[in-house]
Amino acid sequence: xxxxxxxxxxxxxxxxxxxxxxxxxxxxxxxxxxxxxxxxxxxxxxxxxxxxxxxxxxxxxxxxxxxxxxxxxxxxxxxxxxxxxxxxxxxxxxxxxxxxxxxxxxxxxxxxxxxxxxxxxxxxxxxxxxxxxxxxxxxxxxxxxxxxxxxxxxxxxxxxxxxxxxxxxxxxxxxxxxxxxxxxxxxxxxxxxxxxxxxxxxxxxxxxxxxxxxxxxxxxxxxxxxxxxxxxxxxxxxxxxxxxxxxxxxxxxxxxx
Numbered sequence: 444x445x446x447x448x449x450x451x452x453x454x455x456x457x458x459x460x461x462x463x464x465x466x467x468x469x470x471x472x473x474x475x476x477x478x479x480x481x482x483x484x485x486x487x488x489x490x491x492x493x494x495x496x497x498x499x500x501x502x503x504x505x506x507x508x509x510x511x512x513x514x515x516x517x518x519x520x521x522x523x524x525x526x527x528x529x530x531x532x533x534x535x536x537x538x539x540x541x542x543x544x545x546x547x548x549x550x551x552x553x554x555x556x557x558x559x560x561x562x563x564x565x566x567x568x569x570x571x572x573x574x575x576x577x578x579x580x581x582x583x584x585x586x587x588x589x590x591x592x593x594x595x596x597x598x599x600x601x602x603x604x605x606x607x608x609x610x611x612x613x614x615x616x617x618x619x620x621x622x623x624x625x626x627x628x629x630x631x632x633x634x635x636x637x638x639x640x641x642x643x644x645x646x647x648x649x650x651x652x653x654x655x656x657x658x659x660x661x662x663x664x665x666x667x668x669x670x671x672x673x674x675x676x677x678x679x680x681x682x683x684x685x686x687x688x689x690x691x692x693x694x695x696x697x698x699x700x
Contacts, residue, residue: 450505451523454513471511478507536560558594571595583651585640593644605645612638667694 457466481503488496512523537560539545540553547553561574568574571591575584592598599605612635619628643650668690672679679687 450509451513454506454509458510458513458517466510469510469514471514474507474510474514478504478511481507533564536564580651582636582640582654585637586644586650589637589641589644599645602645605642609638609642664691664694664698667698 454466457463460467481500485497485500485504488500491497508526509523512521512526516522535542537557539556539560540547545556547556562568565574571594572588575587575591579587599608612631615631616628616635619631622628640650643653668687669679671690671694672682682690
């Protein structure tokens with residue numbers, strides 16, 4: 444706790460009249476991008492499983508929280524203790540099976556209770572999609588929307604229906620490609636991507652994480668392909684698609700081995 448108090452004092456000094464001009468100019472809105480960036484950097488560190496990096500990046504996230512708290516404190520709205528108090532009370536309230544007399548059998552029952560308590564705490568949320576942040580990454584947002592609709596009873600009955608729906612959406616994309624209507628194609632492509640998020644939800648896959656892993660895999664393999672091409676004293680742009688596909692298959696096989 445002593446070091447957290449030191450951090451709070453450091454931020455106070457940075458925001459003071461004789462502090463740092465940049466820090467003094469910041470507002471909740473100007474800091475939004477940094478909160479997002481630091482969060483993603485923390486996620487990268489977690490994925491790296493490097494304890495030192497995780498500690499450092501979580502520190503950067505904590506700094507953002509303290510900055511926001513300091514700005515609010517200067518306006519006499521709330522402070523860091525108010526933030527801690529609110530989240531502590533929420534955690535106790537949302538875990539009656541730990542701090543109360545409610546009994547649960549497994550994680551699924553914990554989540555059911557969690558959702559019920561959220562509804563009780565926020566009666567103003569009438570629409571099933573209330574509470575989904577507008578600024579969420581599109582794929583994650585699609586996943587959460589489909590999850591909410593599913594809990595409301597709007598879902599497929601079986602796997603066959605899922606894949607029939609997928610084929611329908613894919614056909615609509617292909618039809619719009621033939622039509623040449625870019626606006627409609629974009630709309631139908633959006634429907635297809637939303638459908639993929641739905642499929643991920645059905646199979647209990649986090650699509651945002653799956654796509655991130657897929658992107659990382661592509662970059663890793665592409666670097667291997669690039670190195671292979673360089674070793675042959677050639678350039679990627681001078682190779683035919685057939686030649687590149689052959690090297691790509693070799694890279695995939697090498698990676699699997």
